[in-house]
Amino acid sequence: MVHSQQRSITILMLPWLAHGHISPFLELAKKLTSKRNFHIFICSTPVNLTSIKPKLSPKYSHCIEFVELHLPHEELPELPPHYHTTNGLPPHLMSSLKRAFDMSSKNFSTILTTLKPDLLIYDFLQPWAPSLASLQNIPSVEFITTNSALTSFCVHHLKNPSAKFPFPSIYIRDYEAQKLNNLLESSSNGIKDRDRIQQCSDLSSDIILVKTSREIEAKYVDYLSGLMGKKIVPVGPLVQEPMDLKVDEETWIMK
Template identity: 85%
Template sequence: MLPWLAHGHIYPYLELAKKLTTKRNFHIFICSTPVNLSSIKPKLSQKYSHCIEFVELHLPHDDLPELPPHYHTTNGLPPHLMSTLKRAFDMSSNNFSNILKTLSPDLLIYDFLQPWAPSLAPLQNFPSIEFITMGAAFTSFSIQHLKNPSFKFPFPSIYLQDYEAKKFNNVLESSANGIKDGDRVQQCSARSCNIILVKTSREIEEKYIDYLSDLMGKKIVPVGTLVQEPMDQKVDEETWIMKWMNKMERSSVVYVCFGSEYFLSKEQIEEIAHGLELRKVSFIWVIRFSKEEKNTRVEEVLPEGFLQRVGEKGVIMEGWAPQAKILQHSSVGGFVSHCGWNSVLESIKFGGPIIAMPMHLDQPINARLVEEVGVGVEVKRTGEGSLQREEVAKVIRDVVVEKIGEGVRKKALKIRDNMNKKEDEEIDGVVEELMQVCTGRESK
């Protein structure tokens, strides 16, 4: 397995590996940079040690002194170095080829930005399959835009505002090594053998899965949510945040978190803070700062006197929080989320309603899907994309306090139950497809 160098991609690959090894006698190697592997090694329990191994991929850094090994990941990477990271990843193809020769695998599962990876597989006589860690709605929207930008997307609930469309086009047009990201995406899909794995479920994205299959001319195989189960349950229950939540009424707490790789501006933080304060709700808010802002104090970015005014009703957690444990807790009534795909699926998995506040990349499309499916409500913005405290407060009220929230919660719980029932069936389908691909190779 070769995921892209982002935490939001590596973790789904790890979860898929764990699911596969519990179903069949697969032996799986997960290949990534040392800095990325160091973050996921603690997430792998001893019971998988005989069937899942980590393999270090070293990117060239002598030729790229501006990208030392601790930057061989998107986590904490300064934005201006993103194209350099892609270039370094491309330049590691020889190292990866040598790894493949040493391991001699039966199959390569790869991600969406490295078309050079599937090109190596036929040279060593084994097949390769793409595994996309984003949703089918966003992926089909992107592929259709790349193939025919003038053609209107056939599902009207999925769209981009003008300010979002500009950012979206900039992402597809961005390039490294002379290759646009949009071209990388298409080449990776084209080079996958007759199937493509997607991290999703038919329970929420059936029509988008089918449309994506039509666009790509390949079978799309949903692998399920791949949500990581909370670890160290006994330890978590003893932590102060769990004790604080245990004191709260059912469905009364708002959990606010924007993922590990997006950092809010001071203006965004202020609008969210005022929105929380206007509604007088209890909340847990995870605030992260970039490496360049690591010395920033939370008090410096929050409205003056905010912490004193909210008192014990609000908890600010810097850097990290046990998200899965928090979302599972009965006191949580809403999740203010950037709608990263992993966070969306995690919230649905635990039956929680989403207060959607998308920021960039696939998040606006995911937010529209959340509303369409009925598991959340999006915070509307100005024409320029700015947040407004009154709108933040209104949506929090609608989801946590008003009757609309009751309907969203019921729908979220129903979908959760249906997805949980289908989980084993989906992984069984993945195993069957992978075995057919590997068997087909042996019979040639």
């Protein structure tokens, strides 16, 4: 009997340039490849990939690959390659990093053309990524790396700033609300972060992935779904596997 080999489904992931975003994307990649016949490419800047590579154990090396995204630096001399990450980035350069990320869209389009993935999974600040994927008939899904309680609170504030959040156990003081508003109003390339966030959720294909579980955050998951007009798919807490435990799986017996 001849068994036909099933083609791997390829997924390209593009997280925001922060470790708190790249790490959940990597853990999601591990989870997906352990359950399905997926081949996943994680795209980020060289400085970020250098720090994340040690977190990938050899058992995933055949199904998870890293792809370098080069940000322009000659046009932005204040942002050399070692600053192409939020890790250690001086706060006054955050706007420049967002601008450089936007300016890398042409390079990212080339990556899309070269890899021709079946799906793009992207983060919350780069609406140009799903737009470019759509031009190549590649479906896109947003992945939110914060929990549903925090995300629903922020989206509620974004959409209904004068209305009270329906779950009173979560609240912020007036000065904290001002700080949140300042963050949402911050802009680069003439685009406010609040607009980037909205566009990213609008461009997601029917569903949005969130790092949470219904067992813990069901009411926030449902409220977030209503706010965004999309089905929210919890992907679990995505806890990193310990790298220092070397267990021979063939001889490990659970009784």
